[in-house]
Amino acid sequence: PIASPVHLDTQVTVIGGGQAGLATAFYLRRAGLTAGEDFVVLDAGDAPGGSWRHMWDGLRPFSPSTYSSLPGWMMPAWDDSRLGFPPRTHVVDYLTRYEERYDLHVRRPHRVTGVARADDDPEGRLLVETVGLTASARIVVSATGTWDRPFWPTYPGMRDFAGRQLHASQYRSPDGLGGQRVVVVGGGNSAAQILAEVSTVAETTWVTTRPPRYLPDDVDGRALFATARARIRALSEGRDHAGVAGLGDIVMVAGVRDARDRGALKAQPMFARLTPTGVAWADGTEQAADTVIWCTGFRPALSHLTGLHLHGGGGRVAVDGPSGTRAIREPRLYLVGYGDWVGPASATLAGVGQSARDTAREVIGRLGS
Numbered sequence: 219p220i221a222s223p224v225h226l227d228t229q230v231t232v233i234g235g236g237q238a239g240l241a242t243a244f245y246l247r248r249a250g251l252t253a254g255e256d257f258v259v260l261d262a263g264d265a266p267g268g269s270w271r272h273m274w275d276g277l278r279p280f281s282p283s284t285y286s287s288l289p290g291w292m293m294p295a296w297d298d299s300r301l302g303f304p305p306r307t308h309v310v311d312y313l314t315r316y317e318e319r320y321d322l323h324v325r326r327p328h329r330v331t332g333v334a335r336a337d338d339d340p341e342g343r344l345l346v347e348t349v350g351l352t353a354s355a356r357i358v359v360s361a362t363g364t365w366d367r368p369f370w371p372t373y374p375g376m377r378d379f380a381g382r383q384l385h386a387s388q389y390r391s392p393d394g395l396g397g398q399r400v401v402v403v404g405g406g407n408s409a410a411q412i413l414a415e416v417s418t419v420a421e422t423t424w425v426t427t428r429p430p431r432y433l434p435d436d437v438d439g440r441a442l443f444a445t446a447r448a449r450i451r452a453l454s455e456g457r458d459h460a461g462v463a464g465l466g467d468i469v470m471v472a473g474v475r476d477a478r479d480r481g482a483l484k485a486q487p488m489f490a491r492l493t494p495t496g497v498a499w500a501d502g503t504e505q506a507a508d509t510v511i512w513c514t515g516f517r518p519a520l521s522h523l524t525g526l527h528l529h530g531g532g533g534r535v536a537v538d539g540p541s542g543t544r545a546i547r548e549p550r551l552y553l554v555g556y557g558d559w560v561g562p563a564s565a566t567l568a569g570v571g572q573s574a575r576d577t578a579r580e581v582i583g584r585l586g587s
């Protein structure tokens with residue numbers, strides 16, 4: 219028998235049960251809302267941990283455990299001599315226990331396929347659709363991250379390349395790349411960490427559109443949050459922020475330092491095109507390749523919001539409000555955790571808490587009104 223669709227009436231529906239959704243839920247609950255009744259968190263994942271469950275095995279957060287915490291509960295320290303950078307599994311375990319600790323009743327797997335206005339009343343309810351469950355809500359918080367939207371740039375010859383192409387989001391480990399000629403594209407932390415791993419088994423070429431920027435060895439992710447805030451402040455005050463480090467700067471985690479010491483961390487300018495057997499630069503130089511790994515970042519996963527016609531441009535949504543996360547064209551919708559455009563360092567473990575707190579505070583104020 220086909221189960222009859224579930225209909226939930228909520229004050230707030232949070233879409234996404236990764237760190238951004240959990241941090242928002244933490245503050246809603248702390249403000250007195252009941253998880254699973256006043257608010258519900260719908261998550262497409264089969265298990266807790268957000269995208270941390272899907273990242274490659276060797277990934278090390280660029281910030282030590284004690285500086286990667288969500289509101290309310292410090293991430294348990296990772297007593298590893300290598301600068302306290304925990305493995306990815308430690309983050310998944312923390313997020314799993316965080317959900318339990320605060321009884322956040324995340325409902326999964328429920329992939330939201332659309333958000334619609336129930337009627338023309340601007341104070342009316344929004345309908346959040348998934349297969350088999352509809353939630354109606356006064357307020358919706360979207361916290362769906364970026365993992366579902368890997369960014370693939372387009373270069374001439376991509377279709378003709380006879381080798382394998384994968385995005386960083388599809389990379390799991392260097393297994394299967396032994397003895398190959400591998401080109402790694404991108405100048406951020408993903409590229410540096412994947413290059414560091416792959417260069418231990420394969421002949422690697424690293425290409426970037428601009429020279430990579432490294433943080434000093436003894437400076438880790440903690441500095442990035444401070445500089446991310448400094449950058450946002452400089453931007454908002456119209457000051458020059460070029461010199462201020464950003465989240466794209468490479469943190470010298472142990473694996474990346476080892477690669478540098480081995481001479482594997484040498485970036486070349488970006489190639490102009492791909493050929494059937496490799497890559498080629500404008501001056502005619504060619505490099506044979508078996509695999510190209512595109513570490514070219516992500517875009518916000520907002521396809522479930524298409525029906526609201528928010529048109530923010532650049533794959534984003536125009537936001538404002540005291541929290542800086544309220545959708546201008548749909549004030550019942552908030553966006554949390556997507557990056558600096560919805561709050562400084564909001565796409566990081568240490569940074570999402572402030573944005574979640576400001577959003578929950580504004581939402582609670584609206585519910586009370």
Ligand code: FAD
Pocket residue numbers: 233234235236237238239260261262263267268269270273277278279280281286328329330331361362363364365366408439519522554555556565566567568
């Ligand atoms: P996610 O973790 O992606 O969670 C979003 C959740 O929403 C997922 O569970 C997903 O299943 C769900 N979802 C998506 N669409 C829907 C839908 N339509 N309906 C229902 N549910 C949906 N940050 C750091 O602080 N330190 C680091 O070292 C660090 N390293 C990173 C390395 C990589 C490779 C990447 C990609 C990011 C890294 N980040 C790091 C940045 C950031 O912390 C992560 O991207 C983090 O996963 C963002 O959390 P989130 O909750 O916003 O999104």
